[in-house]
Amino acid sequence: MGLRVELFARIRRDARVKGFSIRALAREHHVSRRTVRQALAAAEPPTRRIPARTAPKLDRIRAVIDQILTADLDAPRKQRHTAQRIFDRLVDEHQAVISYSTVRQYVKARRAQIAIEAGRAPVEVFVPQEHAPGAEAEVDFGDVYVDLAGVRTRCYMFAYRLSHSGKAVHRVYPTCAQEAFLEGHIEAFNALGGVPTKHIRYDNLTSAVTKVIYGGGRQRVENERWVLFKSHYGFDSFFCIPGIEGAHEKGGVEGEVGRFRRNFLTPVPAVDSLVELNDQIRVWDEAEDRRRISQRLRTVGQDFAVEQPLLAPLPLEDFDPGLILTPRVDRSSLVTVRSAKYSVPVRFINRKVRVSLRATEVRIFDGRTLIAKHPRTVARGGQCVQLDHYLEVLRIKPGALPGSTALAQARESGAFTPAHDAFWAAARKTDGDAEATRELIDVLLLHRSMDARDVIDGITAALRVGAVSADVVAVEARRVASESNTGWVRPDCHPGANADVLEHRVVSLTQRRLADPAAVIAGLPPDKRPLPSVAGYDDLLKFRAQPSSIPPSKEQIS
Template sequence: MGLRVELFARIRRDARVEGLSIRELARRHGVARATVRMALSQAQPPPRKTPVRVSPRLEPFKPAIDAMLIEDLTAPRKQRHTARRILARLAEEHAATDLSYSTVRDYVHDRRPVIDAEAGRAREGFVPQEHAPGAEAEVDFGEVWVMLAGVKTKCHMFAFRLSHSGKAVHRVYSTQGQEAFLEGHIAAFECIGGIPTRHIRYDNLTAAVTTVIYGTGRRRTENERWVLFRSHYGFDAFYCQPGIDGAHEKGGIEGEVGRFRRNHLSPMPVIDSLAELNERIQRWDEADDRRRIADRIRTVRQDFDNERGLLAPLPFERFDPGLTLHPRVDRSSLITVRMAKYSVPARMIGRPVRVSLRASELVVFDGRTEIARHPRIVTNGGQSVDLDHYLEVLQYKPGALPGSTVLARARAAGTFTAAHEAFWAAARKTDGDAVGTRQLIDVLLLHRSMSADDVTAGIRAALQVGAVTADVVAVEARRHASTAGPASGRHRVEHEREPERNVVSLTQRRLADPAAVIAGLPPDTRPLPSVARYDELLKLPKRNAPAVQILEEGTGS
C-alpha cells in the first residue's frame, strides 16, 4: 500500500506542476492509463483484492468436517475435536489421505466461529468492572520451587489480593492443604487489619469445596470446617466457574501470582527453612506497596490507606487453623503424622495425644495442655526430636545419651552448647561416666524452669570454680537471673554494690592442694574432726556398761 500511495502522489504532482497528458504520465511512471486516471481522480489507492484460495481436495470433505464441528457444540470442552483429530478421522473414515494438516487447520479455524454463531453461541466478551474499597478480595495458590536446606523442593504460595487497592499478601507453605489455606487467610487478615465486607473470590479448591453442583449456577457443597472458618471471620465466598471459563473472574490474583513469582522468586531462593523465606516475603510485600499498578496515579499503599478503614474488624479470638488428629505415642516416645515422626515427653508413651497439624508447625496437647511444639516436616520419613522429651528416661539410662539421635539433633540445632559439652566432660572426669552424665541431665532439666542464658551462666560459673554439680549450677543460674533481670529501688542498688562471690563446693576445697587459693577464700586451718574422746568412754568401769552401750548405739561407734 505504501508504494502505491507514493506512486499516486507522483502522478498527481506531475500532472499539476508540468501539465502532462495521461499518455505522458503513463509512459513516465510505467503504468496503465487506467491507473493514471484513477490516481488523478482520488489520492487514496483502492485496496488490493485478495484472491480467494481454492482447495479442491478439501471440497468433498467439508460436509464431514462441518458435522464434526456441529457435534462439538454439545460435547464437553476437553473432548472437542482438534484439527489434528479431524484430519485423523477423515483419513480413517473417508480415506482422505491426500489432505495436509495446514489445509484442515485453516478451514477449522475459519469455520468453527461461523458454526458457533449459527447455533446462537456468540463469542464471549468481557465488561470492565469497578471494585468498591474494602469490599472484595481474591485468593489463589501458585506452585514455587525453592532450594530448601540444599534440596530442590516444590512448595505452594498462598496469595491474597484486595481488588480495589491491589494490596497483596503472600506466604509459602509445604502444602496447599486446608491447614495452609486457613493459615494463609489468617495471616492476610491480620496483615491488612480487617476483612472484606462483600466477598472473597476463589477457584473451586478442595480445601473449601467438596462438590461442584453442575447445572445449578454457582451452588457448591462446602467443607464443614471451611464453613466454620467463614462464620468465625464473617465473610462470604464467591466461587468462579470451573476450569478456564472462570479464570477471568479473578484475573487480578492470577496476574499477581505470576508477577510476584517472576520478580521475587526467580532465581529459586536458597533458604534453610520456610520461616526464613516467609520473613523475606513480608519485606517484599512491604516494598511492593510503593509500586503503581498499570496507569494509576496513586501507589498501592496510598489506595490501601484509604481502603483500610472500610474493612470489617477482626474477631476477638483467633481461629485455630490446625487439622486435629489423635495419634498414639510409640515406645520411642514418637508420634507419626503424615509420614513424619515427632517426639513428645516420655511420660506419654503408650497414650493417645491430640495434635493440631498446621501449615508450618505441629502442636501436641495432652487434654488442653500443650506438651510439644515442632516445625512441620516437609519430607516423608523425616524426624523432629527434642532432647528435653527424653531426660526422664536418660536419668536411669545414662549410657544411652552419647550415641542418641536426640543429642546429635540438639548439637546440630545449637541448643546443646559448648558450655554443656565442657560441663559434661568435667563431670565425667570427676565422677565417672554414669554419675557425670546424670549430673548433666540434672542441668538440662533446669532449662524447663530457667532461661537458657541463665543456665549457661551457671554452667560457666561452676566450671570456673571446679564445682561440676547440678546444685552449684542451679544456685549460680538463679543468682545470675536475679542480678541480670529487672530490679528497682533499694534492692537494685544493693545488687550493684554487693561484691562478686561464687558458690564453692567445700568438699572439693578441702580435698584440693592446701597451698592453692580457691575462689579467693582463706586457707582452712581448722583441725580435722576426731572421735578420740568417745574412745575414752570404753575405759569406764563395767557398772556403766549400759550407759556405754547406749552411747555406742547413739553415736554409731
C-alpha cells in the same frame, strides 16, 4: 494526508489574506478549481473513497463455505474443516476455479462471524469489571522451589489479593493441604486487618470443594471444616468455572502468583527454614505498597488505605486452622502424624492425645493443655524428637543418653551446646559416667524454669572453678538472672573499680582439697585449724553407768 492538509492550509490563507479568486488560487497552487473549492469549504481534506473490490469467483461459492463452517460448529473439535480442506472440497465437489489464498482469507474472517452469529464465540470476550473497595478478594496456590537447609525442596505459595486495591499477602508452606489453605487465610486476614464483605474467588481447590456439580452452574459441595471456617469469619465463596476456561475470573491473583515468583523468588531462595523465608516475604509485601498496577494513578498502598476501613472486622475468637487428629503415644513416647513421628513427655506413653496439624508446626494437647510443639516435618518417615521429653527416664537409665536420637537432634538444633558437653566431660572425670550423666540431666532440667542463656552462664561459672554440680549451676544461673533484671552492683564498689581483678562467685572446696595445701585457691586463705578429734567423746565413756549382774527385785522395779 499530511501534504493535503498543508496544501489546504496555504489555499485558505491566500484566500483570506490576499483575496485571490478561485481561478487565481488554482493557478497559484497548481491544483484544480474543484480542489480549491474543497479547501475553502473545510480545513480537513475529504477522505478518498476506495471502491469496493468485487470477487465474482468467490461470490458464487460463499454460501457453500458458510454452510461448511456452520456445520463445523457441532462437529468434534479435532474434526473440523481447515482452510485447506475446504479448498480441496470446493475444487473436487464444485469444480470451483479459485485460488487457495482467497479461500483462506475468507475462512479466517468468516469463521469467527458465523460462531458469533450462532452465539458460540470462538474467542473469549473479556468485559472490564469494577470491584468495590473492601468487597472482594482472590486466592490461589502456586508451586515454588526453595533451597531449604541446603536441600532443594518443592513448596507451595499461598497468594491472597484484594480485588480493588491489588494489595496482596504471600506465604510459603511445605504443603498445599487444607491446614495450609486455612492458615494462609488467617495470615492474610490478620495482616490486612479485615475480611471482604462480599466474597472471595476460588478455583476448585480440594481444600474447600468436595465435589463439583457439573451442569449445576457454580454449585459445589463444600467440605464441613471449610463451611465452618467461612461461618466463623463471615464471608462467602465464589467458585470459578472449572478448568482453564475459568482462570480469567480470578485473573488478578493468577497473574500475581507468577509476578511475585519472578520478581522475588528468582533466583531460588536459600534459607534455613520457611519461617525465615516468610519473615522476608512480609518485608517484601510491605514494600509492594509503593507499586503502581498497570496505568493506575494511585499506588497499591494509597488504594489500600481507602479500602482497609471498609473491610469487615475480624472475629474476637481465634480459629484453629490445624487438622485435628487423636493418635496414641507409643512406647518410644512418639506419636505418628502423616507418616512422621513427634515426641511427647514420657508420662503420656500409651495414652491418646489430641494433635493439631498445622502448615508449619504440630501442636500436641492433653485435653486443653499444650504438652508439645514441633516444627512440621515434611520428609516421609522423619522424626522430630525433643531431649526434654525424655529427661525423667534418662535419669533412671543414664546409659541410654549418649546414643539417643533426642541428643543427636538437640546437638543439631543447638539446644545442646558446647557448654553442656564441657560440663558432661568434666563431670565424668570426677564422678564416673552414670553419676556425671545424672548431674547433666539435672542441669538440663533447669531449662524448664530458667532462661537458657542464664543456665549456660551458670555452667560456665561452675566450670571455671571446677564445680560439676547442678546445684552450683542453679545458684550461678539465678545470680546472673537477678543481675541482668535489676542491674545489681556490689555496694562497696564504684563502677570500674577492680576491673582487672578476676572474681569467682563459686568456690570449689573439692578443688582446694586436691590442690597443693600451700597454695591459695580461689581466694581462700590457708586453713591453719587443727584436724578434728574425737578424744573428748572418748573421755565421756568413763562416766557411762556399768550394768549390774544381779537382776532387780520386783520392789525395786515398782
